[in-house]
Amino acid sequence: MHNVGCLNCKNNLCIRKVSVFNTLEYEDMLEIARMIGHREYKKGEFLCHEGDKTSMLFVVNSGKVKLSKFNIEGKEQILNIISDGEIFGEYYLFMDFEPYNFSAIALTDVKICTLVKQDMDYILLKYPKISHKILQEVSKKMIGAENLAQNLSTINTDSKVHYVLKELAQKYGTEHEKKIRLELPITREEMANYAGVTRETMSRKLSALEQEGIIETVGNKIIIINDIEYLEDY
Amino acid sequence: MHNVGCLNCKNNLCIRKVSVFNTLEYEDMLEIARMIGHREYKKGEFLCHEGDKTSMLFVVNSGKVKLSKFNIEGKEQILNIISDGEIFGEYYLFMDFEPYNFSAIALTDVKICTLVKQDMDYILLKYPKISHKILQEVSKKMIGAENLAQNLSTINTDSKVHYVLKELAQKYGTEHEKKIRLELPITREEMANYAGVTRETMSRKLSALEQEGIIETVGNKIIIINDIEYLEDY
């Protein structure tokens, strides 16, 4: 981790691209920008650890971050992937002394803006609209978490793999003539850790889908989904 | 389902026992009470179905409700159990036309108070404190959902069973001389559907725990946990 000055945001307001803040007046955004701390992390670095007690809001300015939990045997479960313009850690702003229940790990080199709880308390009081925006944000994530839980509870491994493909396609896919081009932000192993299967199983299931013509792989980082309906209908 | 008048709440303000509302002045609570709809459901009835598009806040006045998702094969995954004084459906107040992603089913005969989205919009505007309270509520549930997801991702069936016992103990257990008396609001099958295992596996694992002296069962509805530390340490 590397602390950098406010240079990033002076001319290029990071919070402007964050939906939680972007309905504010420019002057109000400037006020908030003054409270923001800036950090940079290299790929693979931890932004926070499960169990940490510091409460702050993380704004991803550039890059991607995964939120994960690790069980005793060290197995990772990815909960969410956060891209630039998105936030995380927001629910700890409303609970006192509750330790983080996840770790955040940089998937790429990232630039992060942070807001500490005390400042956020002030901001929420002064701009009640933001509360509502955050409620929308948390609500959406809640539905995501519950869908993930349902997916993980299935014994059907195929549908776990399909689920991850659908999730990634929705967030990182671009449609071209009924096909979806998916630029993967994560490795096969991480796809497995998101789906709740082993790396080997993920590898085998993707091969099978390619055999059937449902998907095509281009190297390791791109997947073309030929038949998204097949994945959805399953 | 059975619609009842406001009788329940005239003399006995249901929202008084709800943390989201109970810091308001009495007059304010009365104002809100006038907007409240009242319903009663028999055990087993659905309060809402996954896919429903009506958005309302449910307040459980008496009884217990489970929130579940069902996959295509009909397998149930219980997401949460809501007791009297608690609310659910709150995250749909902040999203437009988003269908429910769970079904709610009465575990006992229940009395429910409801607030429709339009009224809640007014209430949130007039009493901004409530937004903050709801944020706390949703944040807590978010952590619960993520913990559930992690639990379901484990291949270790023992730890899934332990997880459910710990969760239930925390909510429905009473401590007596280092032992925890747990009055179960759900059946073995539902415990299994919460843990993400089959009924048979749940049954066998509980028998094993009883063999080892970790727990004792008293009929089907009471479990005495002799060694909670064993479950926590695992």
Added chain:
DNA sequence: AGTAAAATGTGAGTCATATCACATTTTATT
């Protein structure tokens, strides 16, 4: 109280996935 229905316990067998092992490919680093 008596009967039907639901919930629970438990044995036997199957099978899909985790695990282990290792070759191969891709990516990162100097």
Added chain:
DNA sequence: AATAAAATGTGATATGACTCACATTTTACT
């Protein structure tokens, strides 16, 4: 460009939970 490190693919095997079946117990209902 060369080398090391990481990621990926794939075969063989084992294992443990799911499935099915049915006896038994508990609960609900008239």
